[in-house]
Amino acid sequence: MKKQLIITVLIFFAFLAVSCSKQEQETIGKFNDESIQCRELQSIDLEKNGVTVTENMNDDVNEVIYFDNSKLVYFVDQESSNPDTSNCEVYLYDKRTGDSNLITEVLDVNASKGDICVLGNKVYYAFWCMTDVAAYNTLMELDLEKKTAQLIPIENATMLFVDIAVTDNNVFILKRNEVDSRRTDYIVERLDGQEFTEISSVTYISGESEQDVDEGEYYLDFVGEQDYLYLFRGGVGRTNYGFIRMTEDGEIKENCEIDLQDDLKLEMEEFISMDGEEEEDSDLPWEILKNGDYYIINTLNNRNFIFRKEGNKFVKLHTPKQLGSKDLTYRSKIVTEFGQGRYIYFKEIKDNSLYVFDTQTETFGRFNVKAGGEIGSIMRNKDNQFLFSVTRKDGMDDYILYDGKILNLN
Numbered sequence: 001m002k003k004q005l006i007i008t009v010l011i012f013f014a015f016l017a018v019s020c021s022k023q024e025q026e027t028i029g030k031f032n033d034e035s036i037q038c039r040e041l042q043s044i045d046l047e048k049n050g051v052t053v054t055e056n057m058n059d060d061v062n063e064v065i066y067f068d069n070s071k072l073v074y075f076v077d078q079e080s081s082n083p084d085t086s087n088c089e090v091y092l093y094d095k096r097t098g099d100s101n102l103i104t105e106v107l108d109v110n111a112s113k114g115d116i117c118v119l120g121n122k123v124y125y126a127f128w129c130m131t132d133v134a135a136y137n138t139l140m141e142l143d144l145e146k147k148t149a150q151l152i153p154i155e156n157a158t159m160l161f162v163d164i165a166v167t168d169n170n171v172f173i174l175k176r177n178e179v180d181s182r183r184t185d186y187i188v189e190r191l192d193g194q195e196f197t198e199i200s201s202v203t204y205i206s207g208e209s210e211q212d213v214d215e216g217e218y219y220l221d222f223v224g225e226q227d228y229l230y231l232f233r234g235g236v237g238r239t240n241y242g243f244i245r246m247t248e249d250g251e252i253k254e255n256c257e258i259d260l261q262d263d264l265k266l267e268m269e270e271f272i273s274m275d276g277e278e279e280e281d282s283d284l285p286w287e288i289l290k291n292g293d294y295y296i297i298n299t300l301n302n303r304n305f306i307f308r309k310e311g312n313k314f315v316k317l318h319t320p321k322q323l324g325s326k327d328l329t330y331r332s333k334i335v336t337e338f339g340q341g342r343y344i345y346f347k348e349i350k351d352n353s354l355y356v357f358d359t360q361t362e363t364f365g366r367f368n369v370k371a372g373g374e375i376g377s378i379m380r381n382k383d384n385q386f387l388f389s390v391t392r393k394d395g396m397d398d399y400i401l402y403d404g405k406i407l408n409l410n
Contacts, residue, residue, distance in 0.1 A: 036364065038355065038365055039366070046370060046388055046402060048370075049402065050388070050402045051400065052398050052401075053072065054399045057074060057091070057100055061074050063377075064379070064387060065123070066118065066123045068338070068381050070094065070096055072399075073090065073091070073092055073093075073103075073123055074093060075090060076088075077109075078105075080107065082130065084130060085129070087105055087106070087108070088105065088127070090103045090104045090142065092144070103142060104142075104151070106151065109128070110129060111128045112125065112127050113160075113161040113162070113287075115164040116336065118166070119166045122142060122143055122144065123140075123142045123144065124140065124171055125139075126139050126154070127140065128161070136153070136157075137157040138153055139151070139162070139173065150194075152191070154175060155196075157177060157187075158177050158178045159177070159178055163287075167227055167228065168226055170190050170224075171191040172191065174186065183204070183205050184218070186218045187201040188201065188229070188250070199250030202217050202219060202233070214236045217235045218233065220288075221287045222288070223288055223289065225290055228245050229245075230288075230295075232288045243255075243256055243295065256309070256313075258307065258314045259314075260285070260297070263316070265282055266301070266327070283299040283329075285298075285299055286300045289334050289337075293310075294357075294359055301329035303329060304324055304332050304333075306344075317362060319357075319364065320364055320366070330350070335379065335380055335386075338379070338380070338381045338382055339383075343356050343358055343359070344356070344357045345378070352368070352371055354369055354378070369388070373390040373392040375388055375391075376389040377389045380404060385402065387400070387401055
């Protein structure tokens with residue numbers, strides 16, 4: 001499923017060929033491309049101090065999507081009759097007993113954006129599935145206590161990648177419905193029992209030719225925090241990005257623009273764009289994270305920008321070069337977090353290292369990670385434990401649990 005996700009990402013963003021606007025905005029430092037130094041912190045030795053949890057799990061573990069003090073949820077891919085899909089078995093592993101239980105099987109999985117949300121004792125994950133006659137989206141709701149799961153159909157979502165977000169009270173999805181070759185609707189729905197209730201929608205209409213003006217706006221991604229949703233929106237002709245604060249019933253409380261025009265430019269020698277031309281190109285936003293007053297934008301080229309919101313303005317913070325440089329792409333990604341805390345972590349893709357941002361002091365630190373292979377995904381739970389996936393030389397993945405209480409800047 002990971003391979004299929006990478007292949008289909010480009011299809012999704014071929015449609016989103018729009019970008020951003022210019023407005024009053026402050027920047028910390030003298031120049032937009034200036035980066036800061038960060039503190040080198042104590043190394044993390046996974047071989048010495050980590051605990052491998054894979055030993056008692058299925059040998060063919062494809063991906064772990066959730067973990068806490070006592071449980072893990074993981075996928076095992078099985079072959080299907082369609083060469084473009086796989087049948088995804090979902091297992092719940094109990095760390096206390098060492099037992100793995102098959103909870104459900106999702107047939108004909110083609111891709112997923114990989115959003116993982118938790119509300120109470122339930123884990124949510126969306127799949128894009130394909131059969132010989134149809135393609136469709138479905139939402140998995142897995143109950144960690146009852147050890148059961150159900151698949152909830154997502155209607156009128158004709159495009160890849162359904163996003164998921166949770167507030168303190170509800171689960172929401174952001175879906176995209178391609179009405180025709182020019183019109184796409186972006187729809188936010190709240191999960192009420194086993195049905196979805198629409199709370200917001202916007203429409204984007206592309207011109208019939210290059211000379212025609214596009215119309216409307218679109219939702220790129222969203223997150224929940226306390227009783228509100230925060231939607232990252234885009235507009236027409238690289239002139240309008242912003243954040244919307246919305247109630248759980250769809251009422252807009254705030255709509256603030258953010259200037260990304262300079263940040264999205266790439267300044268790389270011999271940069272090869274998506275159409276194969278050597279030219280200066282622009283990056284595109286991919287997903288967002290919010291932590292109090294801090295907004296993080298992750299791009300298609302795996303660069304990360306951090307902004308602090310002050311009133312209706314967004315103040316860009318300088319970051320280590322590996323997080324957001326114009327000439328370093330595919331260098332960092334946000335660590336998946338279950339539960340919000342003081343620190344935000346980023347994994348450097350081309351090196352086994354971990355960056356941490358302290359939201360109280362606005363300082364950065366870097367941890368070198370010692371591992372017996374290449375580190376892939378990293379997740380952190382609400383108890384500040386980390387789960388590292390490490391690919392060994394034989395190509396197999398280990399999942400290593402690490403107590404992260406020392407992983408801060410104090």
